[in-house]
Amino acid sequence: MSLFVNGAQVPAPTDPRVSLLDHLREGLHLTGTKKGCNQGACGACTVLVDGERILSCLALAVQFDGRQITTIEGLASEEGLHPLQAAFIEHDGFQCGYCTPGQICSAIGMAAEAQRGVPSHVTDDLGGTITLTREEIQERMSGNLCRCGAHNGIVEAIQAVLVEGVPA
Amino acid sequence: MNPFQYARADDAADALRRGAISGAAYLGGGTNLVDLMRETIARPDQLIDVTGLPATIAETDDGGLLIDAAVRNTALAEHPAVRMRYPVLSRAILAGASAQIRNMATVGGNLLQRTRCTYFYDAEGARCNKRTPGSGCDAREGFNRIHAVLGASDACVATHPSDMCVALAALDATVHVDGAEGQRTIPFADLHRLPGDQPDRDTVLRDGELITAIALPALPTGARSAYRKVRDRASYAFALVSVAAVLQLEGDRVVDVRIAFGGVAHKPWRATKAEAALRGQTITQQVVLDAAAAEFAEARPLRDNAFKPALVARTLAAVLTDLARGEAA
Ligand SMILES: Cc1cc2nc3c(=O)[nH]c(=O)nc-3n(C[C@H](O)[C@H](O)[C@H](O)COP(=O)(O)OP(=O)(O)OC[C@H]3O[C@@H](n4cnc5c(N)ncnc54)[C@H](O)[C@@H]3O)c2cc1C
Ligand code: FES
Ligand code: FES
Numbered sequence A: 001m002s003l004f005v006n007g008a009q010v011p012a013p014t015d016p017r018v019s020l021l022d023h024l025r026e027g028l029h030l031t032g033t034k035k036g037c038n039q040g041a042c043g044a045c046t047v048l049v050d051g052e053r054i055l056s057c058l059a060l061a062v063q064f065d066g067r068q069i070t071t072i073e074g075l076a077s078e079e080g081l082h083p084l085q086a087a088f089i090e091h092d093g094f095q096c097g098y099c100t101p102g103q104i105c106s107a108i109g110m111a112a113e114a115q116r117g118v119p120s121h122v123t124d125d126l127g128g129t130i131t132l133t134r135e136e137i138q139e140r141m142s143g144n145l146c147r148c149g150a151h152n153g154i155v156e157a158i159q160a161v162l163v164e165g166v167p168a
Numbered sequence B: 001m002n003p004f005q006y007a008r009a010d011d012a013a014d015a016l017r018r019g020a021i022s023g024a025a026y027l028g029g030g031t032n033l034v035d036l037m038r039e040t041i042a043r044p045d046q047l048i049d050v051t052g053l054p055a056t057i058a059e060t061d062d063g064g065l066l067i068d069a070a071v072r073n074t075a076l077a078e079h080p081a082v083r084m085r086y087p088v089l090s091r092a093i094l095a096g097a098s099a100q101i102r103n104m105a106t107v108g109g110n111l112l113q114r115t116r117c118t119y120f121y122d123a124e125g126a127r128c129n130k131r132t133p134g135s136g137c138d139a140r141e142g143f144n145r146i147h148a149v150l151g152a153s154d155a156c157v158a159t160h161p162s163d164m165c166v167a168l169a170a171l172d173a174t175v176h177v178d179g180a181e182g183q184r185t186i187p188f189a190d191l192h193r194l195p196g197d198q199p200d201r202d203t204v205l206r207d208g209e210l211i212t213a214i215a216l217p218a219l220p221t222g223a224r225s226a227y228r229k230v231r232d233r234a235s236y237a238f239a240l241v242s243v244a245a246v247l248q249l250e251g252d253r254v255v256d257v258r259i260a261f262g263g264v265a266h267k268p269w270r271a272t273k274a275e276a277a278l279r280g281q282t283i284t285q286q287v288v289l290d291a292a293a294a295e296f297a298e299a300r301p302l303r304d305n306a307f308k309p310a311l312v313a314r315t316l317a318a319v320l321t322d323l324a325r326g327e328a329a
Helices: A020-027 A083-090 A100-115 A134-140 A151-163 B012-019 B033-038 B073-078 B080-085 B087-094 B099-104 B107-112 B164-170 B272-278 B285-295 B308-324
Strands: A002-005 A008-011 A046-049 A052-055 A068-070 B005-008 B024-027 B046-049 B057-059 B065-068 B174-179 B182-187 B210-216 B224-230 B241-250 B253-262
Touching: A046 A100, A052 A100, A052 B099, A083 A100, A083 A151, A100 A134, A100 A151, A100 B099, A134 A151, B012 B024, B012 B046, B012 B174, B012 B210, B024 B033, B057 B080, B065 B080, B073 B080, B073 B087, B073 B099, B073 B107, B080 B087, B087 B164, B087 B224, B087 B241, B107 B164, B107 B210, B164 B224, B164 B241, B164 B253, B224 B308, B241 B308, B253 B272, B253 B308, B272 B285, B285 B308
Parallel strands: A002 A068, B005 B046, B024 B046
Antiparallel strands: A002 A008, A046 A052, A046 A068, B057 B065, B065 B210, B174 B182, B174 B210, B224 B241, B241 B253
8 A cells, every 4th residue: 555745655654543644744754744733623734635635634644545645845846946835935925834834735726626616605606717816815725724824925925826827 | 543444445335344343434534533533532443434435426317416425525516516506505515614624525424524512522621421421511501602502402402513414404405325224315304313312323324324325306496595604703614503595486475495504403403484484475584583583482592602593593584685686696
């Protein structure tokens, strides 16, 4: 049984109790993904599985046999930071940085959802296309809390990359 | 977390075979079960992962939809047929939890997430008849702002937390289950139980029974539906109360109305008394408030939650007047 983390094949834990979060951090020493609440309430542990954002603290690692997992460590390339990483720096999208890996993975998942037309709680027309307004981004990112209150910068960074398409 | 063995079911028959063993539990997205296992409130010794079972949404011959239990909450909310024909269901799902949790959560798991309250979670500090039958209930005399006002018992005043289930109650859905005694269907309103003196049992499912699908009947022609949730913060919070409604008018008279409330009882609450009071009427604020009053005639509020009947009544009035004007989605 094995998972693929940031493109590399890695073994699944032998104890099925190990969460995907603990497996990433303790088993694979990929400590970029953070443990905030460990109970689904903060979003710090958000990672992408086959491109979809999920909470790794409520996921058992054994459930992800053969799946592609992307963490914050997998985003930068040889050319440099991922555009969202750069935009978070540019727009002061963090203070302590603890929520940031989750915020960035979540924003990438959100972009894919909006692109395929997934509506949100604040979308007026369930049948229409999605425009990522400030209000839409705030609602769609509500699963990622920031204790430092950097939300304004977070929304601005996301808007800059996903809406204005300005490569940072 | 207690030790357990993990197996991934290939199909429903495989799941049922493995699930027949005492101490086994089915695993969906894990967003409720893994959390409860970590707190050692749930202690299964076999986990049968049912997320690999079929996950399709199919049209039925009677113009409805058949939704497999392994369909993820996001997939259901975004499905074109659900958005167009059952907006109340799309809206209810999108009002729940967070995008990450909706991506993980399955339909089966959403239905069977525990009816619960904060005292249920507080294994070290609080008595709870649902967690430990016979131990007492600290919510009754405690902080009970979020608790039930209808259908509660001395033993338990917890509420069912799902938004999706409130919509399914209003839509007259049917739950398809399979088990040792064969397949059966359960009307949605009968799936969840009131606590009575057995609050440890949330539903009428038998040991080892597997939810395989949910069937939605076609809505009456011209019927409109909507969901509204009232909560302490604008997003990512459980409902204080919520309202799901399906309304069919002829001229300005109500021909058919189906209403369910969330946050008021141990189960999604189908408001049949309010429905009866509204049939044949023209929707006005006062007519709806009176209908809600009929539903809450037997409400038994606790110290902190006496605001709920009036809040539900006003929310229902807002939802139905919007639907009557053709405004809500
Ligand atoms: C922080 C947080 C906030 C939340 N906020 C909301 C909210 O605002 N609104 C809301 O509605 N919900 C909310 N939820 C709850 C969430 O919707 C549920 O946890 C989720 O729907 C459960 O689905 P799951 O697939 O993860 O279930 P699991 O946790 O996998 O399973 C739940 C139960 O269902 C059983 N089960 C699963 N599938 C089947 C099946 N096919 N047949 C028989 N039994 C089965 C399991 O054995 C278990 O007992 C929140 C959850 C969290 C953690
Ligand atoms: S650590 Fe997973 S949601 Fe908080
Ligand atoms: S930057 Fe500190 S928690 Fe968000």
